[in-house]
Amino acid sequence: MSKRTEKKNKKKNRKDTEGWRSAKTSDRHELYELSVQNVESEIDFADHVWERLRGRTARTLREDFCGTFAAACEWIRRRDDNTAIGVDLDEEVLAWGRERNLPVLDDDQRARLEILQKDVRDSGATGIETVLAMNFSYFLFKTRDGLRTYFESVYRDLADDGILICDAYGGSDSYTEMEEERHLDGFTYVWDQSHYNPVNNDVVNHIHFRFPDGSEMTEAFTYQWRLWSLSEIRELLEEAGFRNVTVWWEGTEEDSGEGDGEFEPTDVGEACPGWIAYFTAEK
Ligand SMILES: C[S@@+](CC[C@H](N)C(=O)[O-])C[C@H]1O[C@@H](n2cnc3c(N)ncnc32)[C@H](O)[C@@H]1O
Structure with missing residues (x-):
């Protein structure tokens, strides 16, 4: 693809995402x-x-x-x-x-x-x-x-x-610090198991939302739990x-x-x- 076409497509893609969800225009609830x-x-x-x-x-x-x-x-x-x-x-x-x-x-x-x-x-x-x-x-x-x-x-x-x-x-994954993404209609849901303490089973989990324009709603929700x-x-x-x-x-x-x-x-x-x-x- 020539640079020119690439540029044109980028412009087109930008236009196509107008009206899509972004971190700025979205509501976490x-x-x-x-x-x-x-x-x-x-x-x-x-x-x-x-x-x-x-x-x-x-x-x-x-x-x-x-x-x-x-x-x-x-x-x-x-x-x-x-x-x-x-x-x-x-x-x-x-x-x-x-x-x-x-x-x-x-x-x-x-x-x-x-x-x-x-x-x-x-x-x-x-x-x-x-x-x-x-x-x-x-x-x-x-x-x-x-x-x-x-x-x-x-x-x-x-x-x-x-x-x-x-x-x-529960399950073996729940004891692992990891992120899991799910692609939904116009945004990506991220379940982030950011911390696990095997001594007392404390966990810190976040929900982030990512958007097609590259923006992110980071730590939209945070849960400090004991993994019972x-x-x-x-x-x-x-x-x-x-x-x-x-x-x-x-x-x-x-x-x-x-x-x-x-x-x-x-x-x-x-x-x-x-x-x-x-x-x-x-x-
Ligand atoms: C994980 S959200 C659950 C939302 C909803 N139940 C669902 O199924 O998605 C936890 C909610 O519990 C509320 N909460 C935390 N401690 C509480 C308490 N002691 N009494 C009443 N609500 C509480 C928080 O304000 C928050 O809205």
Whole structure:
């Protein structure tokens, strides 16, 4: 290619990327919802669990660490008599949710949703059928006492037949300092496991977003967690009073060998490099 054509193409490429996402024009919460969350499948899973364990669906849901409360909104949309409460400490993320996620609900749906800027351990929202704690948020409690105290508060706040549903991640890759990229529509999502301390299992993970124009939203989100094992979590749930603490493991697609999005109860997982599992814990 002649220098001239190259230059012309560069100019053309520049023009083509006009209106594309860039670090300057992007909103980190919007990109988070697009890249990390899949609230439809979370709520599908909650319904699946309730049908399996209780032979019916639940009506009341509390989304702990709710952020933009997207799962609570999905719960509200799912059935006309569903009610939801979202709980998060951070006014900034709640304000984003109020601005972006509330307007797409109609008046009746909005009336069935309550948002509380409170600590999940002391929200005052009780008598709840399902507490949902997703995207590993409870990993921020780094001691056994701290995590047990959270689980005890959920146990206290649940209805008599209530169920806690939460997720966990692990696998050999989770003990490695590494970056993983996923190319999405108009931007790249980067999961950066930047620090792991084998002495106490402390991890620091960042989410960055990269854009076609070469710009980057660095450390859009940062998580300082303890990488809990499934057996530690199970023990603490049981110590908090829960019974029938169950791990749900993801099935495998035959062709790709990847997870198939279907989770079933199990006592035996697989030693794969990266996995996500669900817990259900019954009151
Ligand atoms: C990883 S984000 C989770 C967002 C959302 N649950 C999801 O599934 O993507 C963690 C959220 O927990 C909130 N948070 C941290 N500690 C909290 C606490 N003690 N009580 C309530 N919210 C808390 C933070 O403000 C943040 O919005």
